[in-house]
Amino acid sequence: MTDSSKEDNHPELHHHHEEVEEEVNKDPYYLEEAEYIKTEHRWRNRQRVLVFGSRGITSRYRHLLEDIKRICVHSKSEPKVEKKQRLQDIKEICELKSCNNCIYMECRKSQYCYMWMGCMPNGPTAKFQIHNVHTLGEMKLTGNCLRGSRPLLHFDAAFDNTTTPQLMLYKQMFIKMFGIPRNHPKSKPFYDHVMAFYWLDNKIWI
16 A cells, blocks of 8 residues: 555545645745845944054064954054053054054063053043963964954853942953954855953953
């Protein structure tokens, strides 16, 4: 006896099969007009980061600046500025470059490096002292991540703790600085590496 004859002898099986197929077709994953599976090609989150340093920075921190520019494809560069210039001049430079975020490095006594991070034009800003610098060339990371791919940002649980509001503020700043906007012209539309931020010994480890 063939399968068709079995279905004819049992019409309720055929009816049940039609009901299951109808339920599957109602699933929004199978609908072409579903809103959340439509592709978005517009660059909405227009975050731009100005990355530059002052004159007198050592070669190690200069390579660190180049690594940040290589990781953040939504960044713009600027020639080195003089140490005598005021920090308020950075705001004007960001306006000329159409940047709403800034990463600025300066060295003192050729051994202490400080990194300023700020959201332009009204802040907030934060100043960090950099320790234990290892550039990408020194680490020799193995992998096949492409240049311009978007990093997946991972934050320690301390960044969501309400008892440390400064870390919650730093988290939002790091997202703007290192989170490549979706559909950026120079970015790839996928994630293939992770950038982690940890809070340990009163220091932020990246």
